[in-house]
Amino acid sequence: MKNQKIVEGEYHMKRVVLLFFTFLLLIAWSGCASLNKKSAVPKNITQTKQVVKKEKIEKEKKSEFTSTPITSKKQKKKPFILLKHSPLEKKKVKKQIKPEVYPGITGKKEGKKRVELNFDNADIKEVIETFANLLNFSYILDPNVAGKVSLHTKGEVEDKDLFPIFTTLMRINGFSVEKEGSIYHIMPLKVALKGPSPVTFGKKPPIRPTDPYMVQIIPLKYIAPDQVKRVIIPYLSKGGKIADVPGANSLIISDYASNLKKLISIIDLLDVNIFSKVHMRLYSIQHIDVVEVAKKLEEIFGPFNPPQRGRGFSGIYFIPIEYSNSLLMLTTFPEMIPSIEKWIKAIDTAVGEGTVEVHVYYVQNGKAEDIVKVLKEIFVDLKGAKAKEKLPTVKRYLHPSKPLTPTSPTKSKSTPPTKKSTISKTTSTKKAKSLTGKLESPVTIVADPVTNAILVRSTRRDFKTILKTIKKLDIYPKQVLIEVMLAEITLDDETKMGLEWSTFTDRFKNMTYTIGMGGTASSMDETTGMLTSPITSGLRYAIAEAGKLAAAIHASAAKGNVNVISSPHILASDNKEAKITVSIEQPTLTNTYTSTQEGASTGVIEGTIEYRDTGIILTVTPHINEKGLVTLDLSIEDSKVSYTTLGNLQNVPAFKKKKASTTLSVLNGQTLVIGGLIEDSKEKSRSGVPFLNSIPLLGFLFGYWSDTITKKELVLMLTPHVISNMETSRNITNEFLRKLRKIQDEFKRHEKEIKKPGLNRLKELFK
Numbered sequence: 001m002k003n004q005k006i007v008e009g010e011y012h013m014k015r016v017v018l019l020f021f022t023f024l025l026l027i028a029w030s031g032c033a034s035l036n037k038k039s040a041v042p043k044n045i046t047q048t049k050q051v052v053k054k055e056k057i058e059k060e061k062k063s064e065f066t067s068t069p070i071t072s073k074k075q076k077k078k079p080f081i082l083l084k085h086s087p088l089e090k091k092k093v094k095k096q097i098k099p100e101v102y103p104g105i106t107g108k109k110e111g112k113k114r115v116e117l118n119f120d121n122a123d124i125k126e127v128i129e130t131f132a133n134l135l136n137f138s139y140i141l142d143p144n145v146a147g148k149v150s151l152h153t154k155g156e157v158e159d160k161d162l163f164p165i166f167t168t169l170m171r172i173n174g175f176s177v178e179k180e181g182s183i184y185h186i187m188p189l190k191v192a193l194k195g196p197s198p199v200t201f202g203k204k205p206p207i208r209p210t211d212p213y214m215v216q217i218i219p220l221k222y223i224a225p226d227q228v229k230r231v232i233i234p235y236l237s238k239g240g241k242i243a244d245v246p247g248a249n250s251l252i253i254s255d256y257a258s259n260l261k262k263l264i265s266i267i268d269l270l271d272v273n274i275f276s277k278v279h280m281r282l283y284s285i286q287h288i289d290v291v292e293v294a295k296k297l298e299e300i301f302g303p304f305n306p307p308q309r310g311r312g313f314s315g316i317y318f319i320p321i322e323y324s325n326s327l328l329m330l331t332t333f334p335e336m337i338p339s340i341e342k343w344i345k346a347i348d349t350a351v352g353e354g355t356v357e358v359h360v361y362y363v364q365n366g367k368a369e370d371i372v373k374v375l376k377e378i379f380v381d382l383k384g385a386k387a388k389e390k391l392p393t394v395k396r397y398l399h400p401s402k403p404l405t406p407t408s409p410t411k412s413k414s415t416p417p418t419k420k421s422t423i424s425k426t427t428s429t430k431k432a433k434s435l436t437g438k439l440e441s442p443v444t445i446v447a448d449p450v451t452n453a454i455l456v457r458s459t460r461r462d463f464k465t466i467l468k469t470i471k472k473l474d475i476y477p478k479q480v481l482i483e484v485m486l487a488e489i490t491l492d493d494e495t496k497m498g499l500e501w502s503t504f505t506d507r508f509k510n511m512t513y514t515i516g517m518g519g520t521a522s523s524m525d526e527t528t529g530m531l532t533s534p535i536t537s538g539l540r541y542a543i544a545e546a547g548k549l550a551a552a553i554h555a556s557a558a559k560g561n562v563n564v565i566s567s568p569h570i571l572a573s574d575n576k577e578a579k580i581t582v583s584i585e586q587p588t589l590t591n592t593y594t595s596t597q598e599g600a601s602t603g604v605i606e607g608t609i610e611y612r613d614t615g616i617i618l619t620v621t622p623h624i625n626e627k628g629l630v631t632l633d634l635s636i637e638d639s640k641v642s643y644t645t646l647g648n649l650q651n652v653p654a655f656k657k658k659k660a661s662t663t664l665s666v667l668n669g670q671t672l673v674i675g676g677l678i679e680d681s682k683e684k685s686r687s688g689v690p691f692l693n694s695i696p697l698l699g700f701l702f703g704y705w706s707d708t709i710t711k712k713e714l715v716l717m718l719t720p721h722v723i724s725n726m727e728t729s730r731n732i733t734n735e736f737l738r739k740l741r742k743i744q745d746e747f748k749r750h751e752k753e754i755k756k757p758g759l760n761r762l763k764e765l766f767k
Helices: 002-017 023-038 053-062 087-096 124-135 159-172 189-194 225-235 257-270 290-304 334-347 368-378 419-436 460-473 546-558 726-765
Strands: 118-123 138-141 148-152 175-180 183-188 199-201 213-219 241-245 250-256 279-284 316-321 326-331 357-362 393-397 444-448 453-458 479-491 512-515 540-545 562-566 569-573 578-595 604-624 629-646 649-667 670-688 703-723
Touching: 118 124, 124 138, 124 148, 124 159, 148 159, 159 175, 159 257, 175 189, 183 189, 213 257, 225 241, 225 250, 225 257, 250 257, 279 334, 290 316, 290 326, 290 334, 326 334, 357 460, 368 444, 368 453, 368 460, 453 460, 479 578, 479 604, 569 578, 569 604, 578 649, 604 703, 629 670, 629 703, 649 670, 703 726
Parallel strands: 138 183, 199 213, 357 393
Antiparallel strands: 118 148, 175 183, 213 250, 241 250, 279 326, 316 326, 357 453, 444 453, 479 562, 479 569, 479 703, 512 540, 540 670, 578 604, 604 629, 629 649, 670 703
């Protein structure tokens, strides 16, 4: 300010001294002053010093900014001024430059100007004003734009680089420069993010230096968006955002236009087809198992594969395709393919081709004899199996382990097969191929019951086919645990309907009721749970929930209406017959004859005694499907013995037998109830006044005879529990043991209750 006052004083003194100058010189001086005012430049910009001191002092007087001296290297008298062109020059410039221009780009190369920028902790508003004067653009400044900035250029920069430097300077200080029409809006980045931003699509957007904050939608082809997102996040600008769209396999990136170029270039490096440089070959293996070939090749080439990281694929890999005995090779080294093919040919040699070997497979779940029966029906041709073969070697197989390495085959000294045997062998091969489509020679299959093993004499290739069938047959056998309950219901006025009496109806509201093996059907009222009409005689069955039914039976037994005769459990295999017998062996006399002895007045009856089961005999054959439906081939028999007179023979046993057979289906865990086996018994008894009712002839006056008729219905309940694996078997076993422990605890409790009164009585006696 002091210097400015001195200069102004000198200026006034000169005006007094030079009053005698003419009006023309005054006008010339005024024009020079206006020229200096127009050519005023911002502070802190340095040019070469080749202007006289007087011109510099006059320029400082009229300048709007206090700045360091400015000189020009190329012009001695004129300061730095942006080039302006005549209309003809403008047309030439339009042809030379691109349509999209930004401040600071000039049309002629020879018109380039160079400046040096030096801002040291300057006010950002003054810096913006300086760039606006240099680049000749108008701007709107947000009220929140404030702060200090520093910028130093090493050497001079061209005018075309000024605007990129300006936008970069604003961006690193947290401000955004957005063009709205012909005016630039300078605002904080937070404000710019909330405002509208241009949205473009694709990996090659038309990004221009004048573009501000942008939203770019980038489609991906070969990589997932979340994988790219993890890589890109560290490279986002301050305030930049990225979001993935999994459904569209795309990314949405919000960032500065200048930074988007870098991000897109990174994405291009990641989103590539990993198989574009992978070479594939498929080889058919003729003589050896493809799995063995793949392992051998992995041992040879595996150590040379580089470590895999991320999505990259590099190296040599072998994938065996067992069903076609083919090998798929993948490699990124095409020059190695000839060497790989040589190794495959060397490994896939005809060693053991046509040699018959003995293979041993140890059955794990079923019976070897049962599996062999099935295999013989499929693979074995008895006529062709008689053809002579070379002496076999033995291979052992224990599922699921792999076969041991076979010993070298020994040469057979047997005579060559005759023409007849050759024809037989060929016929066998054709027949085997017609059955399986793969067998090449006759096979022999034998079961060893001692070790539960299957012995197969065949070639190595044929055994692979047979082994697949064996493994499908050697599975865990399906079993079913059948819970049986036999109960006897006494029929009286309250229980005249037997199984359908009122005690059960409230528990059987949701049961499925079916009539079978005689009798007529009856419906059940859903609201009351009572049958709408009585059920006639005949064997009946129903399906209900096991827990509710058992509770109903035990509740009725507590009242004395039901007698639970037996409750056995039996485990049956699929398609195997299971039998439950609750009976006594009744001796019967058969083949009787009378023999007379010397001196005896009567003959002696002799014969053969046989024992026959009488009681409840239940035979069940379960059939289990994959969905847990159990079909039961059921046969039930109830028999009792009575005695009668046959001719001269007294007390001849006669058997009363009731038997029914049927096939029923029930789901796993449901209870099947069978009823309708009703027995009538008559009992005649005499009652009266003791002693007096025994007086002959007069006893009837003091007594009476009564006939009692009793009807009892036998109810059978079956509950199947399917066991399809070891875990289910273990759970059922644990549940059964829990019930046994519970029964054991119940017995101990009863023993204590029985002993306590006896001990108390003994204590009283010894007092």
